[in-house]
Amino acid sequence: MKMPAMVRRRMxxxxxxxxxxxxxxxxxxxxxxxxxxxxxxLISRAASSDPGLDPNAAVWNESASIxxxxxxxxxxxxxxxxxxxxxxxxxxxxxxxLYVRVEWTxxxxxDSTLKVENFSDAVALEFPASASATVPSxxxxxxxxxxxxxxxxADSQVGHGDPSERYPNLxxxxxxxxxxxxxxxxxxGNPYALADGGPVxxxxxxxxxxxxPAGSQTVQGQGVYQAGKWAVVFARPLNPGDxxxxxxxxxxxxDLAFAVWDGSLSExxxxxxxxxxxxxxxxxxxxxxxxxxxxxxxxxxLVGLSGLGVGLAVxxxxxxxK
Amino acid sequence: MAKVYNWQLGREMDYxxxxxxxxxxxxxxxxxxxxxxxxxxxxxxxxxxxxxPGQELMWWNNVETKPYGGYPQNWDVxxxxxxxxxxxxxxxxxxxxxxxxxxxxxxxxxxxxxxxADGLTKMVTGYTPTQEEWKAPNIHEDSATKFPKDGVxxxxxxxxxxxxxxxxxxxxxxxxxxxxxxxxxxxxxEDGIVLIDQGRCRGYRKCVDACPYKKSMYRPNTRTxxxxxxxxxRVEGSxxxxxxxxxxxxxxxxxxxxxxxxxxxxxxxxxxxxxxxxNPLYFLVHVEKVALPLYPQFGTQPNVxxxxxxxxxxxxxxxxxxxxxxxxxxxxxNPSRELLAVLQLFRASQTIVxxxxxxxxxxxxxxxxxxxxxxxxxxxxxxxxxxGREVVRVGVEEKVFERPQQFTMNTx
Numbered sequence: 001m002k003m004p005a006m007v008r009r010r011m012x013x014x015x016x017x018x019x020x021x022x023x024x025x026x027x028x029x030x031x032x033x034x035x036x037x038x039x040x041x042l043i044s045r046a047a048s049s050d051p052g053l054d055p056n057a058a059v060w061n062e063s064a065s066i067x068x069x070x071x072x073x074x075x076x077x078x079x080x081x082x083x084x085x086x087x088x089x090x091x092x093x094x095x096x097x098l099y100v101r102v103e104w105t106x107x108x109x110x111d112s113t114l115k116v117e118n119f120s121d122a123v124a125l126e127f128p129a130s131a132s133a134t135v136p137s138x139x140x141x142x143x144x145x146x147x148x149x150x151x152x153x154a155d156s157q158v159g160h161g162d163p164s165e166r167y168p169n170l171x172x173x174x175x176x177x178x179x180x181x182x183x184x185x186x187x188x189g190n191p192y193a194l195a196d197g198g199p200v201x202x203x204x205x206x207x208x209x210x211x212x213p214a215g216s217q218t219v220q221g222q223g224v225y226q227a228g229k230w231a232v233v234f235a236r237p238l239n240p241g242d243x244x245x246x247x248x249x250x251x252x253x254x255d256l257a258f259a260v261w262d263g264s265l266s267e268x269x270x271x272x273x274x275x276x277x278x279x280x281x282x283x284x285x286x287x288x289x290x291x292x293x294x295x296x297x298x299x300x301x302l303v304g305l306s307g308l309g310v311g312l313a314v315x316x317x318x319x320x321x322k
Numbered sequence: 323m324a325k326v327y328n329w330q331l332g333r334e335m336d337y338x339x340x341x342x343x344x345x346x347x348x349x350x351x352x353x354x355x356x357x358x359x360x361x362x363x364x365x366x367x368x369x370x371x372x373x374x375p376g377q378e379l380m381w382w383n384n385v386e387t388k389p390y391g392g393y394p395q396n397w398d399v400x401x402x403x404x405x406x407x408x409x410x411x412x413x414x415x416x417x418x419x420x421x422x423x424x425x426x427x428x429x430x431x432x433x434x435x436x437x438x439a440d441g442l443t444k445m446v447t448g449y450t451p452t453q454e455e456w457k458a459p460n461i462h463e464d465s466a467t468k469f470p471k472d473g474v475x476x477x478x479x480x481x482x483x484x485x486x487x488x489x490x491x492x493x494x495x496x497x498x499x500x501x502x503x504x505x506x507x508x509x510x511x512e513d514g515i516v517l518i519d520q521g522r523c524r525g526y527r528k529c530v531d532a533c534p535y536k537k538s539m540y541r542p543n544t545r546t547x548x549x550x551x552x553x554x555x556r557v558e559g560s561x562x563x564x565x566x567x568x569x570x571x572x573x574x575x576x577x578x579x580x581x582x583x584x585x586x587x588x589x590x591x592x593x594x595x596x597x598x599x600x601n602p603l604y605f606l607v608h609v610e611k612v613a614l615p616l617y618p619q620f621g622t623q624p625n626v627x628x629x630x631x632x633x634x635x636x637x638x639x640x641x642x643x644x645x646x647x648x649x650x651x652x653x654x655x656n657p658s659r660e661l662l663a664v665l666q667l668f669r670a671s672q673t674i675v676x677x678x679x680x681x682x683x684x685x686x687x688x689x690x691x692x693x694x695x696x697x698x699x700x701x702x703x704x705x706x707x708x709x710g711r712e713v714v715r716v717g718v719e720e721k722v723f724e725r726p727q728q729f730t731m732n733t734x
């Protein structure tokens with residue numbers, strides 16, 4: 001069959017269109033998103049099984065990731081960071097719990113703060129506290145618009161017992177007092193100083209320099225270092241039952257920011273790589289797979305857009321033939 | 323940055339916060355000439371405050387041997403080096419100005435640790451010593467610069483070392499406080515003691531990095547930093563021994579060499595010491611000017627004052643204690659009647675002496691040293707507590723008592 005002249009004339013355009021559509025389809029199928037910084041919406045769908053705290057759980061394959069660019073913190077003393085360029089994030093929810101999985105590249109595993117010169121790798125998620133009247137400042141919030149921060153620390157996950165646990169040859173003749181009252185910061189009620197405080201701290205802040213523990217500690221987390229990357233899962237009830245913390249609602253959207261610390265560069269406090277606020281949207285759905293697989297959406301999109309392109313081409317051919 | 327007045331530098335300087343509101347200032351005088359580095363002060367502190375797991379390398383009080391020793395190692399020359407690099411050739415004093423209580427040592431024309439910092443990444447120029455460097459409270463103990471075959475003699479020894487006794491200086495402008503991004507460090511209004519709030523500290527170790535004297539220390543099992551607390555319960559008077567009266571710290575009162583005297587100096591709104599020549603600290607620091615601050619050029623206005631060692635090369639001492647060294651050594655070597663009397667107050671009482679009075683006594687000796695005739699009088703110095711009550715009375719001549727014969731057979 002001889003190709004109509006109009007189709008021949010438009011063949012380059014059609015090929016470009018088909019190439020663009022095919023590329024879009026492949027990117028969607030492979031979960032790659034080169035335009036992530038322009039479309040930063042983290043979608044949290046219902047998981048088909050309990051994600052738990054294992055960053056390697058298979059159920060995470062059900063979630064598409066977004067890559068969030070990070071930059072150095074330059075708003076407040078001490079400025080610094082910028083060593084980690086990107087953090088990758090996924091989210092799921094199930095049985096009233098929200099799960100967020102983050103992953104970033106870090107050449108060194110820094111999980112000990114035993115020595116004065118050691119600093120820990122860490123990651124934090126920041127949400128506007130539910131009671132915030134306006135969108136808070138991304139820099140630790142402001143009065144009347146506080147933030148809720150979940151921070152996971154590698155050294156906290158390993159635990160930070162007495163030096164004698166790490167240095168088996170350490171010898172001390174006698175500790176005249178080693179009761180809990182002699183661990184001064186713990187005795188002063190500093191939750192950060194607890195040996196068994198867990199790897200994640202639920203924190204609240206409403207300005208620089210006043211971050212403190214949330215009234216209730218309901219965030220759990222676990223990290224794994226593998227192949228030069230940290231992967232960390234956070235889990236918390238969607239509604240923590242505490243007005244000072246962030247509550248999530250199905251079909252709801254809220255803001256979310258990330259911060260990453262590289263311990264090997266002595267990063268701590270404000271010296272960190274930070275993101276801008278992105279959005280996290282929680283799609284409703286029963287547990288057990290009501291979520292539409294990403295590949296099906298992509299295939300539908302591909303077929304639909306290809307059909308549109310062919311249709312336009314045919315219309316163009318006909319009008320050209322007249 | 324606020325402008326504050328630092329009288330030790332004789333000028334205003336930049337500081338992160340406005341002048342504090344301390345009404346009294348914890349201060350001490352250490353006589354380096356008398357110290358034998360027995361470390362009794364060190365152990366008194368250790369057994370009182372830092373004997374628990376996680377505090378193994380923590381010595382709030384230490385005595386180190388200069389010039390080679392340091393806890394942590396080389397702390398002072400490292401900070402001096404950072405400052406010199408930040409302001410090459412500029413770390414100098416101007417001694418041509420009138421020497422008043424607002425500028426007793428002249429004017430420091432160089433930059434402080436606050437003024438060389440960028441205020442963005444650091445509020446204070448400093449560094450964080452490694453764990454290795456904190457492992458020896460008196461490394462290079464008794465190491466002299468050399469051992470001359472013919473021995474040594476004053477005024478300056480050819481081979482020398484001396485002991486430097488160190489606690490937190492409870493600075494008027496603390497570097498640790500300026501560096502803390504959490505405002506977890508505070509200076510108390512009632513006595514100027516600087517404390518780290520153990521409930522707020524999150525172990526960022528900015529204070530460890532910032533303190534030029536390296537007296538903020540990291541505790542790994544609580545992941546917080548701790549420091550000398552100036553034995554504040556004793557200074558508050560809560561120890562039963564002094565029945566509610568302010569009492570000197572453990573390191574001071576334990577000193578068997580009687581090199582230490584500690585008290586409180588009254589401070590005015592501008593941060594200057596209120597003139598009070600009857601306060602032994604004021605007398606030694608501002609009247610006799612025999613006791614000098616440690617590395618005043620760092621700019622924190624430290625509050626432990628040292629009578630410099632007589633036998634050490636002056637250029638070394640001037641780097642360490644500022645340009646007042648020549649005057650201080652001259653006064654110590656040729657003491658006035660008053661100074662000789664006040665020096666007897668060192669370790670005469672555990673109760674803090676707020677004021678003194680000298681009762682004149684008879685001449686007991688005449689000495690000729692280097693062609694100068696010295697007359698020694700058995701004056702008596704009387705110390706008074708915070709309530710103006712007499713707590714101690716000591717004469718210049720040390721009394722000798724002989725045991726009565728009836729007790730010679732171990733009957734007591």
